[in-house]
Amino acid sequence: MRTESGKVFCGLKGISGALVFLQGSTRISYGEMVEVVGDDHRSRTGRVLIASAETVAIEVYEGTEGLSPTGTRVRCLNRGLEVPVAAEMLGRTFDSFARPLDRGPAPLAREWRDVNGAAINPAVRAYPQDFLQTGISAIDGMNTLVRGQKLPIFSGSGLPHNQLAAQIVQQAEVPGEREGFAVIFAIMGANRDVAEMFRRSVEESGALPRVAMFVNFADDPAVERLVTPRTALTLAEYLAFDRGMHVLVVMTDMTQYCEALREVASAKGEVPSRKGYPGYLYSDLASLYERAGRIEDKPGSITQVPILTMPNDDITHPIPDLTGYITEGQIVLERDLDRAGIYPPINVLPSLSRLMSDGIGEGRTRSDHAHLSNQLYSAYAYTRRIRMLASIIGEEELAGRDRMYLDFGRNFEKEFIGQSFTTNRSIEHTLDLGWTMLRQIPVADLTRVSEAEIAEHLK
């Protein structure tokens, strides 16, 4: 770390939760970082929440245990929270403040940047349109990911979201363009097994030299968890917009992040909004998710795949709800599909990729892509309705046409959505497979695809 000097204050007015209060001063500014040292001589990092001539409030990232009002010294750093950024950080593992966790040396960075970044001017954003192939049919065919998009995975406890994320990291590529990716993981509130699983899976794929990991463990203080994704995104922005790299950022688990935000807000005594989460949860999440994108005339991009576990599998819970309003779609995992042994258990109906329509078609994927996926959607939506009916009146009572749909649905889930952890399907393969699925329903029902497409692909 850097050695720094700044004004030192001795003694506190009070301590409450993760907050310490200091006699007011005109030399402390809002949002600046401070170093807090107790009787134990341990150094902690803090940030000014309220700057005032009377009482200054500071949140302490490593927790306030061991601090006492008389024996504590607070040193102002005259800057915001900054972390080092360098291309050499790829291949390494760090904590939330970019301090090495892998016994390696601290990164030799020429540049330090504020973790909060600044808002990208919407007028310089380039609209994301480059198809990113993940090799997973349910995503490529039905909810296409494009470079610069933020597409979260909505999951539940016990569902294979980590596996799916690892598979996306291993397989993601722009077809016909075999250049390297940088991948950045922000792992929040994870137990050590999960962190290890991610590390192993990238190691096995040989991608480790292109991967940087920022890990905050489940037993680390909650306030620190609020910094992890910001540190990761600060490095991502440097690599993408200063070094011209295509960066994929995987953030997991956003639910843990939001829980930490709630914990800290409640300690500050703020007025809670829905389910006890602070009223600014939306703005706070947006300050992370909106750091994805592309910038005109710059070669790099940041694509985000945040992962969150929906508490009680409830998609209307504030965390998935507000996330869905910010991100450009969502990939929803479903417990029933998982129980039926289908991997990846993606329910395509509530899933969506908002940037899909402009990232597919002639010259990007294939001209029939849009119509085909539309047709598969409407057929599968109908299948789900028929299934409900069948569970009431029995499958035998259904009309022949409806039974055809049930068969279509089963095959669609097993063969189109289902694939193995190591299967990497090209977009052509995925689309052809989609047409194979459509053979199982009456041609008269295929109103979303054109006659010419039927003639070309269904013969």
Add this chain to the structure above:
Amino acid sequence: MNDSTRAGAQTASNLVGRTAWISGPVVRANLSNQVFMGEQVEVGAERLIGEVIGVSDQQALLQVYEETDGVRPDDPVYGTGLPMFVTLGPGLIGSVFDGIQRPLNVLQQRGAYVEKGAKAPPLNPSQRWGFTPRKAAGTTVQAGDVLGVIQETPVMEHRVLVPPDRQGKLVTVAPEGEYTISDVIAVIRHDNAETPITMAQHWPVKRQRPYLEHLPPVVPLITGQRILDLFFPLAKGGTAAIPGGFGTGKTVTQHQLSKWADADVIVYVGCGERGNEMAEVLMDFPRLTDPRTGRPLMEKTVLIGNTSNMPVAAREASIYTGITIAEYYRDMGYHVALMADSTSRWAEALREVSGRLEEMPVEEGFPAYLAARLAQFYERAGRVKTLAGPEASVTIIGAVSPAGGDFSEPVTQHTKRFTRCFWALDKELAAARYFPAINYLESYSGYLDDVAEWWHSHHDPHWKDLREKAMQLLQEDSRLQRIVRLIGEDALPDDQRLVIEGSRLLQEACLQQNANDTTDTFCSPEKQLGLLKAVLHFVDRAKEVVKKGAPIHRIRETAVREELVRAKEKIPNDKLELLGELNAKIDREMDALFGEYQKLK
């Protein structure tokens, strides 16, 4: 008013106090000089833009529209002596502003990020505009009179008006020529005081601009979207809400309306939404052509983009900035449509600031004045007679993003009270990729009777009857669907199955509309009526055939049914004679079926 432009090159110099307490966007200041409620102030060395939201004799409460990181106690606070205002004048069209009218397309030259404290005048001060006078010196003018005109874009004639608070005798008028926005183009004398008039003026954002008289909303805003124009029409000067959970197509609907609605000017406010959506608008609008003028849409559009990661207080301001600009163009005699995407994010900004002020929250943490603020916003819509006489309007279309997709939450409920059109988006329809995903049972329009006369005199005297007939079919279908869910469609008698089949056809051939299809994305009123009539004709003829004993699958398998479904994409707006052929084909096929089953009897 003096000429210190907001966020502009000149800054206020009047020191009114010093900061005492800073927490995010909320700052308390100890006063040395007087300020008034709503006064625009500048805070700290970086001169961050703020507004006075509370005053006592010693202290002021300020809301700052930029990030306050780095502000310390005892930093200076400067007063402007003016309420929060926008700069109005030529050059607004085609610009992209943030919530406090900083020109984003100018700031982009300084880097990809919006740095705090960044300042630039909203309108280009050095650009010269060709001015043609319309009034001669010596004439007496009233507020709202056209002094002269400027060709702002190839399709926009910008009318320079006598400001609302001015009248009198014209002492001088500039001759035809090129002028900047700060050049004096006229001088008005009133009560022996002379007022110079420039092409730019300021107006406080929270005050409605005056007009002569409110007119009833009897002219529909044609949107080219069948389900809206035919079933839930919006009137010029009306208000509409588009509520829907995420992924239901609120933004696509807003974009479609901005692209195709028959308004002279579009003000699009991206309020707390995605950066990539603004990027899409910025990419699409210069490329897309207005079907009415054949020119790029950007030539009649003002964009305001305060994305979700930009400062939250400026998000609150963006709505007011937008509506004031809309009223300014209305006063020139134009029909303006304002899209606000999304008013929920605006309400959340109110909540966030209210929380910082430690105000007593009511429902779900929202402040008690939420309803009043929403009402004030929507009440600025209207079809009016402007000060100078001509008819003009501001139409407001607000997207609402209800938490959890649940329409019972406060923002949706209050919005329902103040808007007369309610276009409810439906998650299930969206999941089946049925677009626009507007639920026809939950949606309503309060303008049906108001605009019926217009449809009857301009297009078809049976517009209302046709609509009612189609709605009945849809309602009957939804009643039957409840039974179908229990016993299956096949168990119903044939006449009821025909209702279901007819409703399905109506939805596929008429209500569904593909925003990505070059033909279907905009549907002229004539084509809308043509398609609706063809569907109803098909259903009527099918009824006769089914009565003769033909099974439903024969109806479904007719070749003309499929043609009818594809007609929306195959028949362009200028080849409506093809619809006649389609009707003839319906008759031929139905006649054949009728004959076949007549014989069997």
